[in-house]
Amino acid sequence: xxxxxxxxxxxxxxxxxxxxxxxxxxxxxxxxxxVVSDSxxxxxxxxxTMSVRxxxxxxxxxxxxxxxxxxxxxxxxxxxxxSRDNQAxxxxxxxxxxxxxxxxxxxxxxxxxxxxxAIADFIMSYTVGTQNSDYAHIEPGVAEAVFVSQGVGSxxxxxxxxxxxxxxxxxxxxxxxxxxxVKGAGYQRWVCGEATRATFGQDIASVRKxxxxxxxxxxxxxxxxxxxxxxxxxxxxxLRGLLEADVAxxxxxxxxxxxxxxxxxxxxxQQFAVAQAALPKLEAAFGFPFAFDTMSLRQSHHIEIGGAxxxxxxxxxxxxxxxxxxxxxxxxxxxxxxxxxxxQNLTSSWLAEGLAEYxxxxxxxxxxxxxxxxxxxxxxxxxxxxxxxxxxxDINGSNPDFWYGKAGAFWxxxxxxxxxxxxxxxxxxxxxxxAKNAPFDGRWFMDAGERASGVNLDAxxxxxxxxxAVATAQITExxxxxxxxxxxxxxxxxxxxxxxxxxxxxxxxxxxxxGIAGQVTNGATVLDAYATVLKATTDAGLAPPDxxxxxxxxxxxxxxxxxxxxxxLAVTAISGSAAKLTAEPxxxxxxxxxxxxxxxxxEGRFDAAKQLAANAVTTAFNEVAAGKMITIAKAKQAEFxxxxxxxxxxxxxxxxxxxxxxxxxxxxxxPNRAVSLSKAAYAAWDGADGRGLQMLAVLxxxxxxxxxxxxxxxxxLDPPSTPFGGRKSAGPAGRHNIGDPEERRPSWxxxxxxP
Numbered sequence: 016x017x018x019x020x021x022x023x024x025x026x027x028x029x030x031x032x033x034x035x036x037x038x039x040x041x042x043x044x045x046x047x048x049x050v051v052s053d054s055x056x057x058x059x060x061x062x063x064t065m066s067v068r069x070x071x072x073x074x075x076x077x078x079x080x081x082x083x084x085x086x087x088x089x090x091x092x093x094x095x096x097x098s099r100d101n102q103a104x105x106x107x108x109x110x111x112x113x114x115x116x117x118x119x120x121x122x123x124x125x126x127x128x129x130x131x132x133a134i135a136d137f138i139m140s141y142t143v144g145t146q147n148s149d150y151a152h153i154e155p156g157v158a159e160a161v162f163v164s165q166g167v168g169s170x171x172x173x174x175x176x177x178x179x180x181x182x183x184x185x186x187x188x189x190x191x192x193x194x195x196x197v198k199g200a201g202y203q204r205w206v207c208g209e210a211t212r213a214t215f216g217q218d219i220a221s222v223r224k225x226x227x228x229x230x231x232x233x234x235x236x237x238x239x240x241x242x243x244x245x246x247x248x249x250x251x252x253x254l255r256g257l258l259e260a261d262v263a264x265x266x267x268x269x270x271x272x273x274x275x276x277x278x279x280x281x282x283x284x285q286q287f288a289v290a291q292a293a294l295p296k297l298e299a300a301f302g303f304p305f306a307f308d309t310m311s312l313r314q315s316h317h318i319e320i321g322g323a324x325x326x327x328x329x330x331x332x333x334x335x336x337x338x339x340x341x342x343x344x345x346x347x348x349x350x351x352x353x354x355x356x357x358x359q360n361l362t363s364s365w366l367a368e369g370l371a372e373y374x375x376x377x378x379x380x381x382x383x384x385x386x387x388x389x390x391x392x393x394x395x396x397x398x399x400x401x402x403x404x405x406x407x408x409d410i411n412g413s414n415p416d417f418w419y420g421k422a423g424a425f426w427x428x429x430x431x432x433x434x435x436x437x438x439x440x441x442x443x444x445x446x447x448x449x450a451k452n453a454p455f456d457g458r459w460f461m462d463a464g465e466r467a468s469g470v471n472l473d474a475x476x477x478x479x480x481x482x483x484a485v486a487t488a489q490i491t492e493x494x495x496x497x498x499x500x501x502x503x504x505x506x507x508x509x510x511x512x513x514x515x516x517x518x519x520x521x522x523x524x525x526x527x528x529x530g531i532a533g534q535v536t537n538g539a540t541v542l543d544a545y546a547t548v549l550k551a552t553t554d555a556g557l558a559p560p561d562x563x564x565x566x567x568x569x570x571x572x573x574x575x576x577x578x579x580x581x582x583x584l585a586v587t588a589i590s591g592s593a594a595k596l597t598a599e600p601x602x603x604x605x606x607x608x609x610x611x612x613x614x615x616x617x618e619g620r621f622d623a624a625k626q627l628a629a630n631a632v633t634t635a636f637n638e639v640a641a642g643k644m645i646t647i648a649k650a651k652q653a654e655f656x657x658x659x660x661x662x663x664x665x666x667x668x669x670x671x672x673x674x675x676x677x678x679x680x681x682x683x684x685x686p687n688r689a690v691s692l693s694k695a696a697y698a699a700w701d702g703a704d705g706r707g708l709q710m711l712a713v714l715x716x717x718x719x720x721x722x723x724x725x726x727x728x729x730x731x732l733d734p735p736s737t738p739f740g741g742r743k744s745a746g747p748a749g750r751h752n753i754g755d756p757e758e759r760r761p762s763w764x765x766x767x768x769x770p
Contacts, residue, residue: 050071050072050073050074050165050166050167050168050169051071051072051168051234052069052070052071052072052073052164052165052168052169052170053069053070053071053169053170053172054067054068054069054070054162054163054164054165054169054170054171054172054243055067055068055069055070055172055174056162056171056172056173056174057174057202058158058173058174058175058176058248060156060157060158060175060176060179060248060249060250061155061156061176061250062155063144063145063153063154063155063156063157063158064142064143064144064145064153065089065142065143065153065158066140066141066142066143067088067089067092067139067140067141067142067143068138068139068140069086069088069137069138069139069140069165070136070137070138071086071136071137071138071139071165072134072135072136072137073134073135073137074132074133074134074135075129075130075131075132075133075135076131076132077131078131079131080128080129080130080131081125081128081129081131082124082125082128082129083122083123083124083125084122084123084125084129084137085120085121085122085123086120086121086123086137086139086165087118087119087120087121087163087164087165087166087241088108088118088119088120088121088139088141088163089118089119089141089143089151089160089162089163090110090111090112090113090115090116090117090118090119090143090146090148090150090151091110091113091119091143091144091146091151092108092119092121092141092142092143093141093142093143093144094140094141094142095108095121095139095140095141096139096140096141097121097123097137097138097139098137098138098139099125099135099136099137099138100136102126104123104124104125104126104137105123105124106121106122106123106124107121107122107124108120108121108122109121109122113146113148114148114149115148115149115150116146116148116149116150116151116160116161117150118163118241118242121139123137149278152276152277152278155251156249156250156251156253156254157247157248157249157250157251157254157277158246158247158248158249159246159247159248159249159256159276159277159278160245160246161242161244161245161316162207162243162244162245162246163241163242163243164207164235164241164242164243164244165241166235166239166240166241167234167235167236167239168234168235168236169208169234169235169241169243170206170207170208170229170233170234170235171206171207171208171243171244172190172204172205172206172207173187173204173205173207173244173246174197174202174203174204174205175202175203175205175246175248176201176202176203176248176250177201177202177203178201178250179248179249179250180248180249180250180252180255180257181203181246181247181248181249182246182247182248182256182257182274182313183205183207183244183245183246183247184207184244184245184246184315184316185313185315185335186207186209186315187205187206187207187244187246188205188206188223188226188227189203189204189205189206189227190204190205190206190227190228190229191224191227191228191229192228205244205246206226206227206229206233207243207244208226208233208234208235208243209232209233209234209235209236209237209238245276245315245316247276247277254277255277256274256275256276256277256280256283256314257272257273257274257275258272258273258275258283258284258287259271259272259273260287260291262291262294262295262310263295264294264295264298264304264305265295265298265299265304266304267304267305267308269294269305269307269308269309269310269332270308270309270310271287271290271291271294271309271310271311271312272309272310272311272312273286273287273290273311273312273313273314274311274312274313274314275313275314276314276316279314279338282338282340282343283314285343285344286312286336286343286344286347287312289344289347289348289382289384290310290312290347290348290351292381292382293347293348293351293378293382294310294351296378296381296382297348297351297352297354297355297374297378298355299440300374300377300378300440300443301352301355301356301374301440301443301444301446302440302441302443302444303355303443303444303445303446303447304447305332305354305355306332306354306447306448306449307331307332307354309331309332310332310334310351310354311331311332311333311334312334312336312347313333313334313335313336314335314336314337314338315335315336315337316337318335318336318337319337319338323337324336324337324339324342324343324346325337325346325347325349325350326350327350327351327353327354327357327371332354334347334350334351334353334354335350336350341387342386342387344382344384345375345379345384345386345387348374348375348378348379348382348384349371349372349374349375350371352370352371352372352373352374352375353367353371355370355374355443356370356371356373356374357448358454359448359453359454360446360447360448360450360453360454360455361446361454361455361456362454362455362456362457363402363404363456363457364404364418364422365401365402365404365418365422365425365457365480366422366455366456366457366460368404368418368419368422368423369401369419369421369422369423369425369426370426370443372419372420372422372423372426373423373426373427373430375423376423376427377436389416389417389419389420389423390416390420391416391417391418391419391420391421391424392420394414394416394417396417397417397421399417399421400479400480400481400482401418401421401422401425401457401479401480402457402480402481402482404418404421404422421479425479425480426439428475428479429460429464429472429475432464432468432470432472432475433464433467433468433470433472434467434468434470438467438468441467442460442463442464442467445463452524457476457480457481458526459524461476462523462524465497471494473490473494476490477490489526492528493526493528495528496523496528496531496532497523499531499532499535500515500519500523500531500535502535503515503535503538503539503542506539506542507538507542507567510542510545510546510549511559511564512545512563512564512567512568513564513567513568514567514568514569515568516534516538516567516568516570516571516572516575517568517569517570517571518534518571518572518573519531519534519535519538519572522534534572537572538572541572541575541576541579544576544579544580544583545563545579547583548563548579548582548583548586551583551586551587551590552582552586555586555589555590555593557586557589557613557616557617558613558616558617560582560616560617560618560619560621561619562578562581562582562619562621563575563578563579563582565619566578578621581621581622582616582621584621584625585616585621585622585624585625585628586616588612588624588625588628588629589609589612589613589616589624589628591628592609592612592628592629592631593609596609596631604685605631606631608627608628608630608631609627609628609631611627612624612625612626612627612628612630612631615627630687647693652670652671652700655700663706663710663711666710670695670700673692673693673695676692680692
């Protein structure tokens with residue numbers, strides 16, 4: 016955000032001064048006070064006219080009876096009519112300044128004085144025709160104007176053609192409920208109430224929803240003057256206020272648009288050119304990509320009334336600006352810089368506004384912009400710490416020049432302290448909203464600056480950011496903790512390790528320093544263990560792996576301690592196996608296994624290295640055992656005499672094949688497999704008779720079981736017998752006929768005799 020140096024816009028001042036100049040007969044007259052009003056504007060854009068209906072409920076709050084009521088109408092209002100209870104009232108229209116496009120004052124004479132405190136309903140209607148002024152441009156094909164309200168308590172509804180190109184000032188929203196007659200006529204209804212406040216909160220979903228649903232809290236409240244909506248509706252596209260272009264950035268092309276009021280086209284053209292040139296330069300200055308695919312610039316009058324020259328939102332690349340002749344280009348670039356320095360990635364106003372100022376002033380020379388001198392050091396409170404600029408700017412006389420000036424100047428002092436623009440870019444490039452530790456605060460920038468440069472930034476931050484009386488003790492504690500860690504990291508670096516263990520770094524990042532001394536002591540113990548393992552590794556003639564180096568700067572100390580212990584155990588296993596294999600000939604299978612173990616060790620795969628080292632010794636043993644076992648198996652093969660039982664026992668096995676494969680494995684240097692296969696072959700021949708007998712016994716049992724099952728099934732198929740030996744069957748009436756061969760149920764014994 017950029018604040019105007021004049022908080023209230025000129026138009027608003029003129030309007031208020033005009034109202035104050037009203038005749039003092041006002042004891043008998045009153046302006047809307049305690050008003051609740053709805054103003055409905057229907058825009059006939061093609062014809063260059065609009066019709067207006069105002070429904071107002073007002074209360075006489077002047078403490079006396081009043082016979083005159085003042086309402087407000089658009090400039091150059093025609094056919095003004097006011098009624099109460101269907102009774103037409105006498106009106107007098109007084110333009111405040113039609114040339115500027117300011118509201119007209121409508122004096123309504125009441126036929127009967129309205130008593131003090133009384134409430135009355137009024138309806139006003141009028142039309143607005145072609146005109147061209149600073150705040151109202153209406154002609155066939157275009158309607159662009161400041162729309163008049165009745166002040167506090169007002170809603171302004173604007174019906175615009177859906178076929179037109181419409182642009183309403185931020186802070187106005189389409190109504191959630193679109194009336195059927197409006198929608199049926201090809202129009203869309205917008206509502207503007209407390210539009211100035213809504214403008215600054217337009218990217219808050221709850222604000223949009225409440226105002227679209229006509230929540231009374233969204234009625235005009237803060238701005239006392241009868242000004243509400245700023246709208247532009249165009250049916251003649253040659254008159255539209257829209258600029259578009261694609262801007263090439265480092266990783267993509269961004270579609271840039273600028274919607275503005277045609278009255279300010281010359282200003283808009285200039286700012287659009289500035290924006291096109293500034294975007295790639297700002298991206299380069301901050302060092303991380305623009306977040307969105309589109310960038311929307313929009314002109315806003317409401318931020319002007321609210322005292323701002325520009326506002327940036329993170330709702331998809333959205334920036335509001337208003338004409339400020341003395342530093343418009345500066346404002347535009349500052350607001351664009353907020354797309355990198357915004358609320359999504361920075362925690363405080365002094366960070367966001369200061370870095371936006373830094374970004375603007377960094378790229379300004381290349382854009383031929385000379386930023387104005389805020390002269391912040393000339394203020395008596397120049398020593399006020401930036402940390403007081405957390406969520407506002409008015410703690411010292413509502414002076415944005417001081418806070419924006421000092422916040423921007425700090426970042427140039429920071430840049431110089433850490434080594435210049437390249438180091439600054441390296442720091443800023445880490446502050447993307449997508450970073451895992453976003454959003455970033457002042458403490459992070461102090462830490463990041465020191466990491467990037469190695470420079471002590473205590474004095475810089477105590478002098479600019481924090482109150483020394485409050486922060487010195489913590490900064491001293493921080494420095495002591497960082498010095499301890501720095502010494503530990505230096506020792507680790509001498510051993511080939513880089514970075515800081517994750518658990519220690521987490522505490523440093525969180526500014527939790529009380530446990531750092533104990534963690535550093537623990538780190539020293541871990542480094543001692545690593546020094547011992549390094550010596551053992553070298554003594555064993557092994558290539559040092561990088562497993563500990565990878566763990567030290569990324570994992571907690573406990574995990575690194577575990578990696579060191581795994582390395583120690585692997586060294587011990589490899590050394591022990593090597594000692595047992597000293598008699599092995601070069602190129603033996605056991606030594607090849609040991610070489611594989613050393614390779615896995617060099618890769619940091621310590622579990623695999625330990626297993627292979629153990630397998631190397633086993634392989635040496637099996638190399639002798641395999642030769643003996645193959646000889647024994649061959650002898651068994653030679654003496655084997657096949658019998659009926661042994662042939663049955665050898666079903667599903669192939670001892671001859673296993674023995675041949677064992678010999679091939681032995682010859683190819685795989686004694687482990689040779690032992691296994693030769694043992695299997697010997698066992699197959701040696702136990703063939705016994706297995707054959709077992710298999711026949713099992714087969715016999717299976718056959719007996721099948722026979723019993725068949726007998727049981729046949730019994731189930733036989734019809735039951737009567738006590739007299741006959742067969743029983745049911746007759747037609749359900750009677751049982753005993754001994755009747757004609758009626759009995761067929762038996763399975765008859766199946767083979769069935770014709």
